[in-house]
Amino acid sequence: MARNYFDLFELPAQFDIDPKELAARHRERIRVWHPDRFAQGTSEERRRAVAMSADLNDGLKVLRDPVSRARHLLSLRGISTDEETDTNMDGAFLMEQMVWRERLEEGAARPEELTALAAEVAESRDAKESELARVLGDERATDLGRARVLVRELQFLERFTRELDCATAEAL
């Protein structure tokens, strides 16, 4: 079973968290657990310090990003967002992806076209993240099915954004 990172930072298991509070909690814990604090310690202390610090760093990373935070929340409730075992996606969403992909390929030589596309993708991501915050906001969140769809779509968009960034960097 995966570790519960909300517990690690003593935060409520919900989508809405204060990023500053998360960072502060990570900082105060890593100050205590960092292996440098146990350089003169026993082997057991040093092993635990490495493992705990690694968990804290991974936990910060998972909870800081909205999509991975949502994935983590869903996995804590036994819902997998794995793409490999489930390729079933919304038709309209896939259609939009295909159109965007074509524009990405055609835009390779035109930076301004890529910039426009990036703005559109960012807008779509923002809308989905806001909706995710609505359906997954607090501990009573119930529409987990919708949250799962949103997470999967956002993962697609994340990957597409990375490719788009690469293409933009090359075109410039």
Added chain:
Amino acid sequence: MALLQISEPGQSPDPHSRKFVAGIDLGTTNSLIATVRQGEVVVLADARGDVLLPSVVRFHADGQVTVGRAAQQAEIEDPLNTIASAKRLMGRGCADVVDCPYRLACGIEGMVRIETAAGVKTPVEVSAQILAALKARLEETLGGPLSGAVITVPAYFDEAQRQATKDAARLAGVEVLRLLNEPTAAAVAYGLDRNPEGLYCVYDLGGGTFDVSLLRLSEGVFEVLATGGDAALGGDDMDAAVVALWKARGAKAESPEEIRRLLRAARDARERLTLETEVAVDVAPIYVGLLSRADLDAAIDPLIDRTLAACRRVLKDGSVRIADIGEVVLVGGATRTPRVRERVGALFRKTPLHDIDPDRVVAMGAARQADLLAGNAGAADMLLLDVIPLSLGIEIMGGLTEKIIPRNSPIPASRAQDFTTYKDGQGALAIHVVQGERDLVAECRSLARFELRGIPPMVAGAARIRVTFQVDADGLLNVSAQETTSGVESRVTVRPSFGLSDAEIERMLQDSIASAESDAAARALRELQVEADRMIEAVGAAIAADADLLAPGEHDIIAARIAALKEACGGEDPKRIREETAALDRASAGFAARRMDAGLERAMKGRSVTEFR
């Protein structure tokens, strides 16, 4: 003559309570050792008063070894047995090395080997000689043994290069407290000196490596946001660029001696051009001519371009804009070049800092970190949060890389990922660990291969193989793999493909200088005894500090194990010492865990007073 030191009243250092620990900058061109004495960092000099030890080692046919200036002076008369810039060969295979001035013994798997008059040597052995010379310098100066050191490595060093550095320390008999990234060490030296807050960019161009790191300093925490660079780019390449220019102008150099002479002249001319605008070059009969600063600038501009591209990438990785950067710090001898300062200043739109000697700053920061790790009273209260420079991943179907821990992840780091089988009834899985940013495995650095065997027969895709990567605070990797439905497990400490095997290290320990006074078995025994002593001391200190956390009867159990371990240490049986050390570790594990939890609670309470006021 050395001045006698008088300590401040009331601060009289007790020689028995203080451990001699040091920061070592194991550089491509020069190496240094520094330590903290009475709160001040001291960079230690040799008998002549030189703090820079040229990283040059000469192997004589009779087995004698000279290190430093004496070796450097023989560079031209004995170029094949006098090894300089060995750092560039650390953790490298033959295929990685181009344009090496030595006779390489190729056709052997693994790390590069150099043929010398004293036999075949690895870069690890060369580096060990340099470390041993620095260790001897400290022990002569301070009059006591070196108990541990923080050794710096380029931030951009990969796993194999880091492991090779650790192996060199082991050969030299230097206990590594931590491998510390050079730009981070430099930031510590600047940060503790000025105590500023905000974003720092450290531009570190040494003899053979280039690093750039972006750090955020706040309240004694040095947090690396992103790091980048090139593990094979530095002053040596500038020299080569100048030599290429001279060759284009008619210089004829064929033999190793001639090439060495030209390289030496290039370095010399480059250094003189820091202050002058034109210098005369006389390497008769190979080459005679003039070199202007404009010539030099044109020759090295392509190299500087590469460093600036790395700077831009790091800014992007750290999501930082140029305008947000508070200070730019220059580190490394090659940053004395006016053209480098000019172009770095132009990129960041501010004058870079270089008021701490760029040759010493790394060793100074490392000494501070060593002082802290040794638990010395009065050590600076700071915390370094570093990152891994290159992504770690494994090979998946089709020769592709799946990244498990992306570059710039904070360390220690740990990440698990699930994989599955690809054929029905597949009973084993080969795991190939790679490091690098490219999608194709062939374009990444191969770190290690291992196998997970004994997977029960299942249809393709049914097995769940969880591969866990753990990177420790030195940036070194441990990998384990487990089939989660059956529990079959396999675990490796990565010994890089371009590294040395344990057996090789054993052999080297036998021939090494450090073990000249004793044989390898005695050496191994001593290592175990040191570890056991450390353990006894740590557990004793823990009991003294937190006796109230001991469970009923626990004190007696632990005390019995300590007594047994002490007795084992008095004997000569390595197996028994190892077993008793492990037994004490097990017996005190519960106590250690409670102490750590209590420590966390105390820290949280301390916070709530200030934070929820």
